Every structure is written in C-alpha cells, then in structure tokens.
Amino acid sequence: MSFFIYISFILIIAFSLSKSLKRDKRTFSVNKFLWIYVLIFWGVAPLFQYIFQQFPWNIQISKIAAFKANSLILLFIFVYSFFYKKFAGNSSPGTKSGLPIIPFRIKPFGIVLVLLIQTGILIFFYLNYGGIYFLRGEATGADVIGGSQAIHLIISQVFRAFSTIITVVLVINYKFNKSLPAFTVLLVSLIILLLTNFPLSIARYMAGAFYLAIFFVYKPAFKRKNIVVLGLIFLLLIVYPAISVLRNLSNIENFAYAGASVESFLSGDFDNYSTLSMTIQYVKEQGITFGRQLLGVLLFYVPRSIWPQKPVGSGAFVADSQNMVFTNISSPIVAEGYINFGLFGIFLFALIIAFITARFDTRFYRIGKLNFLKLYYPIFLGLIFFILRGDLMSSFAYSVSFAVAAIIFIKLVNPFINYKEI
Numbered sequence: 001m002s003f004f005i006y007i008s009f010i011l012i013i014a015f016s017l018s019k020s021l022k023r024d025k026r027t028f029s030v031n032k033f034l035w036i037y038v039l040i041f042w043g044v045a046p047l048f049q050y051i052f053q054q055f056p057w058n059i060q061i062s063k064i065a066a067f068k069a070n071s072l073i074l075l076f077i078f079v080y081s082f083f084y085k086k087f088a089g090n091s092s093p094g095t096k097s098g099l100p101i102i103p104f105r106i107k108p109f110g111i112v113l114v115l116l117i118q119t120g121i122l123i124f125f126y127l128n129y130g131g132i133y134f135l136r137g138e139a140t141g142a143d144v145i146g147g148s149q150a151i152h153l154i155i156s157q158v159f160r161a162f163s164t165i166i167t168v169v170l171v172i173n174y175k176f177n178k179s180l181p182a183f184t185v186l187l188v189s190l191i192i193l194l195l196t197n198f199p200l201s202i203a204r205y206m207a208g209a210f211y212l213a214i215f216f217v218y219k220p221a222f223k224r225k226n227i228v229v230l231g232l233i234f235l236l237l238i239v240y241p242a243i244s245v246l247r248n249l250s251n252i253e254n255f256a257y258a259g260a261s262v263e264s265f266l267s268g269d270f271d272n273y274s275t276l277s278m279t280i281q282y283v284k285e286q287g288i289t290f291g292r293q294l295l296g297v298l299l300f301y302v303p304r305s306i307w308p309q310k311p312v313g314s315g316a317f318v319a320d321s322q323n324m325v326f327t328n329i330s331s332p333i334v335a336e337g338y339i340n341f342g343l344f345g346i347f348l349f350a351l352i353i354a355f356i357t358a359r360f361d362t363r364f365y366r367i368g369k370l371n372f373l374k375l376y377y378p379i380f381l382g383l384i385f386f387i388l389r390g391d392l393m394s395s396f397a398y399s400v401s402f403a404v405a406a407i408i409f410i411k412l413v414n415p416f417i418n419y420k421e422i
Helices: 002-020 030-052 063-087 108-129 149-176 179-197 202-220 227-246 254-268 272-286 290-296 315-323 333-341 343-364 374-391 393-418
Strands: 104-106 416-421
Touching: 002 030, 002 063, 002 374, 030 063, 030 227, 030 272, 030 343, 030 374, 063 272, 063 315, 063 333, 063 343, 104 108, 104 149, 108 149, 108 179, 149 179, 149 202, 149 374, 149 393, 202 374, 202 393, 272 315, 272 333, 290 333, 290 393, 315 333, 333 343, 343 374, 374 393, 393 416
Parallel strands: none
Antiparallel strands: 104 416
C-alpha cells in the first residue's frame, strides 16, 4: 500500500508542476496559480507530513485513508484539467503596457472623488477599530454594524476591496499617463491603502490578493514567464509560514519569534490534507450532506438571527464532529465537493472551478475598456488560493464582497474616464 501512496503523491506533484511550468504567453493566469497551490498544499506539504507521520491537528491518517485522499485529489485535478482545456479559448497578449486594456486617462474630478472615498474608508476603519494597526495581534475588534456579524463582515470586506481597487486603477492610470501628477496621486493612494490594509494586519489571503493585484497591474509581463511561478513557490514555502507568525504578534519586539515559523510546514497552515482526511472519515460514518453545506455557502448573507440552523463552514462542521476544541480550520475544495455530494460533488466542483477559471483567463486577456473583469481579475489571482484552501463559505462570501466592490467602482468611475485611440 505504501508504494501506491507514494506513487499517487508523485503523480500529484509531477502533474501540478508540469502544469505550473507549462509554456504560456501569459506570465499571470488563474490557472497557473491554481496549479501552484495544488503543488504545494496538496502535493509537497502532505508528502512531508506523510513521511514524518506528523499531521496538523494531531490526527492519525492510515495508509488506506491516505490513498483515498490522494485518489480524490487526483480525481479533482484530472477533471479540472480536462474541462479547463475544453472551456479555455484564445486570448490576446494585451497592449504595449502588457495589460489588455485600452489606454485611458481619469479626469481630475474623478481622481479627487476616488481619493476622497479612499480616505473615507480609512476613517471608517480608524473609528470602528479604534486606530490604525500594523500587526494583526494589535487589533481589538470592531463594533458590529447593523447588529449582524455577517452584515458587518460583508461591509468591511467591500470597503477593504474598494480601497485596493482604487489603488489598482491609479496604477493603471499612471502606466498610461506617466507624469508627476499621476505618480503623486498614486503615491498618496498607496499610502492610504497601506494604512487601511497593511499586509501584516489583515488575513494572509486578503493581503496576498490585494498586493498581488497591484504588482500584477504594474508588471503584468516578464520575458521569463516562469519567474512568477518560481517566485510564488518561494513565497508559499518561506514567506507564507513566516507571515502566519508575524501577523499575530502583539508587538514589534517579538519579531524574532518569527524564526519559529519553520514548524509551520507541519502545522495548521498546511492542514488541507488533514481536513480532507477528516471529511472522508465523516462521510464514511455519517454520509454526505446532500448539498446542505453548499446551501449555507450560497445563503452566507442571511443572518443567523433569521436562520438559526444556518450551517457553519465545512471545516468547523467536520472539526465539531471530531469533538475538536479549535474549529477554525480549512476545508479544501475537494473536501467541500465530497461532503456535499460525494464523488459526484468532486466532479461537479472541479467542473465549476474549471469553467470560472477558463472564462476569467480567456476573457480578461481580450483587449477592451475598463470593466468589471479588468478590475476583479487581478484580485482573483490571489483569491483562488483562498477558494481552494477553504472553507468555501468564507471564501465565497469574500469573493462576492470583492466582486460587489468592483461592480460599484466601475459604475462610479466610468463617467470620468477618457479612452485614447490605439
């Protein structure tokens, strides 16, 4: 059995690595980022955990359970790969700037308007959180808006994404209109953004999605296409675990403690394999939920005061079934599909992810005016990691919140954009 387990690990790692490094005229794509995630979180990390027999949350995974977990992962990635190829189409390499956006200039009044909005968002967080924080451990929480935690989270995430989108658009504006005024406006916006969404003061997925988006629009193409892939692999193996420690420090003096982050490779930061195995065990004992968990995802915005029996996230749901004290754990998209509909769920979720990813990758790279996808895609590049890691209830809620921010922004800023002839 061990032989087949190691063979399955090799298949996962080799297949995802080949897909990550596959030649592509695009330096960035959601598809590439998905394969990088699979490589690290579903391949390399679980392999080391299995070799050392040390799994996050101190669970025991038998050889049979490990083989089944690997089989489900392989099912997901093979189905995803097949349908991504079917759904993906030809795309344009973009304009001279590397962005598939018709060059534009934002009118002065539009510049003033977005900076005022961004400043207002900063004031909102300052008043609600009692200050500006540079480490997540410093935050003391905020007053709940409208008496609902769900509504409060949606509003706050929309605001955070809105502030980021403003900076993203001003980066693009500077690329198309390289001048001192455009640079000054961008610098002011970036400072406001850092005060609002400092990387170490917010969740890692959010920091990654926001600042990767800014980097992407500033430098959307490299001569060596795989430099981004290799850089991301380095970030996920080295920087990601370190941020786990730094973002929860209570003060700068404890910075040296970050050295202990090496232990994160066998800890909860890489717990997808453990939570998938726990989900497999739950389904074996209790059966699938026939979409109940998915219903909670789709109706995430409904307050529990209205729906007391509203499902919790799948990670917490499975952890509670195991009588775990700490329930804030991940639930990879493979586990989400399996707990809802079994093997069919894995097939279905892989197909849906393939459809969304292929459409985004294809349509974004078609040259056009600034629209919803041109704003949302840069953020979605990083957000795909959160969607794959789970749980789906949280990632879907934040994905929708960020999409709402992009929709509102494009409606607001469109009247103040002048496009240039190309």
